[in-house]
Structure formats: structure tokens, C-alpha cells
Amino acid sequence: MLRDLESGKEIRRQVDRLLLTAEAYGRFPTPVEDIVAAAKLTVSRENPLDQSALKLMPAYLRAKMRGVLQKVQGALDRRERLVHVNPQVDRESRRRFVMLHETTHAVLPHQQDLVFADDMETLAPSVKQLFEQEANQGAAELLFQLDRFGTEANEYQTSLATVQLLSDRYGASFHATARRFAEVNKNAVALVVFDPKPADGQQRLWRRREVVYSKQWETRFGRPKWPAIMSPIRYSFVSSLDMPDFRATTMTGLAFQEQTVQLDVVKTPYSVFVLLWVAPKRRLIRPKRVSATTA
The missing domain is CATH 1.10.10.2910 (Arc Repressor Mutant, subunit A)
Structure with missing residues (x-):
């Protein structure tokens, strides 16, 4: 950045x-x-x-x-x-x-x-x-036209469907757009990218490639210090990689208060994207019939 x-x-x-x-x-x-x-x-x-x-x-x-x-x-x-x-x-x-x-x-x-x-x-x-x-x-x-992308991104609801919409709009890859979306978001947002398949073949361990997060995420939760190999037993949000209906979890913030964190997951042949965020209080635009793909 x-x-x-x-x-x-x-x-x-x-x-x-x-x-x-x-x-x-x-x-x-x-x-x-x-x-x-x-x-x-x-x-x-x-x-x-x-x-x-x-x-x-x-x-x-x-x-x-x-x-x-x-x-x-x-x-x-x-x-x-x-x-x-x-x-x-x-x-x-x-x-x-x-x-x-x-x-x-x-x-x-x-x-x-x-x-x-x-x-x-x-x-x-x-x-x-x-x-x-x-x-x-x-x-x-x-x-992403400097601040133009961030202005638009913060008008939409946080989701990987929004990422796909903006990817098509700016002519960028889904991966690059997802990273940018997390970085410039005014809310507490983090993007975690995993290998497309489990590290152990049994969906118990997943290899993390990268994590990108917003300033607000760092303020609430600190800089992520997650290991390269992650287990759903220790990190509950990893369960979303194998459970499509797993859409929310709780995480402890720097103030030692548990906070509800929303989840969205997209799997492609190359990577698995997990978007984490704390729902903002203000109402945002919902993307119209946009589904994240392998772009």
C-alpha cells in the first residue's frame, strides 16, 4: 500500500x-x-x-x-x-x-x-x-483511479458480489479488486486468501497465502498474526471453507470484547477467498444480481 x-x-x-x-x-x-x-x-x-x-x-x-x-x-x-x-x-x-x-x-x-x-x-x-x-x-x-475506487466501494454493501461488480467495472482481476476492496474500506474488513484445496486433504487444515485488511480492522482487532497453516478448530472462520451456510462468527477485539464478524466465501480453481467484516451501522447499496466468479 x-x-x-x-x-x-x-x-x-x-x-x-x-x-x-x-x-x-x-x-x-x-x-x-x-x-x-x-x-x-x-x-x-x-x-x-x-x-x-x-x-x-x-x-x-x-x-x-x-x-x-x-x-x-x-x-x-x-x-x-x-x-x-x-x-x-x-x-x-x-x-x-x-x-x-x-x-x-x-x-x-x-x-x-x-x-x-x-x-x-x-x-x-x-x-x-x-x-x-x-x-x-x-x-x-x-x-483503480486512485481514490475513485474507494469512494465507490464504500457505497456498496460488503460482499464478494460487490467485489465482482467492481472488478468488471474497472477491468481488474477479481483477486486484485478483492485486495483493494479490503485495503480502502472504511469499515473493519479483512480478506484472507487460501490455497484452493486443503493442506491435509481432509479439510481440517488450510494453507493461507495472504491476508489484507483495512485500517479499521487493525484498530479493532490488531494486525492479523495468523499462521500459514490454519485449522477451523482454532480459527472458527476457517469452517466457512467447508460449510457454505457458515456466514458469521465471533472474534475478540483489542478491547477484549467479542464482536460478530460476517463472512463471505468464493472458491475458484486457483484460490479460496474469505471476506470478513463487522457490519456497519449505516445502510449501503446492495449489488444487483452480481455473483462472484473466477475472474
Whole structure:
């Protein structure tokens, strides 16, 4: 999140500039290609990340490059002002994010001023990791139009159906939208992402991949310190992964008071999403006939 990055203010400034230049605020889905063009970049049609490019390489390079090409989702050619997206990235929502990721690399001053001899291959691992984190955050800020998403998200009832509605609206993946929904929510909200199948094969233990939460959740319950492997015996909300009708539980807050926490669950072939929240007192908009899918 921006509040966790020292460069957060600069990322926000550059994102706002691009959104204004592209006239992207309030346009849905977020016009990614216009944003790329606003950064004076072009999405390449001749892609060096295509596996067919291997045929043009010397034999001694093919074995080494084959593994590299499979891992790289996108690349930025600073000299030619080109954005490359690996053709193997076949989900449109992912391609859109990759384009904005590379665009952020291009517009952040402390990244674009690098001399070409000192590229991402020669940078220190800690710097490389920071740059990738900044690019991911910039892509999310562009895709969700800075505060625009949060304003809309907080007008709707908390549910994964709302997440699907906003995912379609902004042209983002369900996963990215769910993370954003939890982060910017004004209520006590947390998103927990699990592996698609139990860790023990018997639905007693589940492997947690990540947890994202709002400021209000942290205020009420503190930062989650849940283990990587979770059991419904110790963490009651995990029961919802195997019990569709399990829609609420109780949790003890920092003030040592038990609070009712609502639950919503969506299973996809790739992940299981569990949304937790404390119901707000004010009435919110109910999404109309929206069902969360595998987007």
C-alpha cells in the first residue's frame, strides 16, 4: 500500500498526472491503453518475449532464454519507449495490469533516470525488489483511479458480489479488486486468501497465502498474526471453507470484547477467498444480481 512506501507521495503524484493527461478519471473500464499513451509509450506488436523469438537466437542461448521468457510477464524498452507483454499472459485483466506495471517503471523519476548500463539485472536485490513493489503499487493506483475506487466501494454493501461488480467495472482481476476492496474500506474488513484445496486433504487444515485488511480492522482487532497453516478448530472462520451456510462468527477485539464478524466465501480453481467484516451501522447499496466468479 502507498502508506507503506517512502515513495508513496511521488507514486500518487505521477499516477494523478497520467490519469489527468489520459482523461481517465470516471471512464470504465479504466482506459489502460490511453494511460500508456499518456506516458508517451507504445505497446509493442513485435514481442521479444514471444517463444518464437527463441528461433532467432543462437543455439547456446536458447536453453538459457527459454526459462527466462516463461517467467517474464512484461518488459520495458526505455530507449524505444516500448512496453512488451508476454503473449503467454492470456488473461486480459492480467495483461492490463502488466502494461500499467511497466508504465509505472517508465514514469517514476528515480527509476527512469537509471543509466542503461545499470539495468534491472545489475541492481542490488533489495533495490530491484523495491522497484517491483513500487511498479505494482503504481499499476494498482492507475487501474483503480486512485481514490475513485474507494469512494465507490464504500457505497456498496460488503460482499464478494460487490467485489465482482467492481472488478468488471474497472477491468481488474477479481483477486486484485478483492485486495483493494479490503485495503480502502472504511469499515473493519479483512480478506484472507487460501490455497484452493486443503493442506491435509481432509479439510481440517488450510494453507493461507495472504491476508489484507483495512485500517479499521487493525484498530479493532490488531494486525492479523495468523499462521500459514490454519485449522477451523482454532480459527472458527476457517469452517466457512467447508460449510457454505457458515456466514458469521465471533472474534475478540483489542478491547477484549467479542464482536460478530460476517463472512463471505468464493472458491475458484486457483484460490479460496474469505471476506470478513463487522457490519456497519449505516445502510449501503446492495449489488444487483452480481455473483462472484473466477475472474
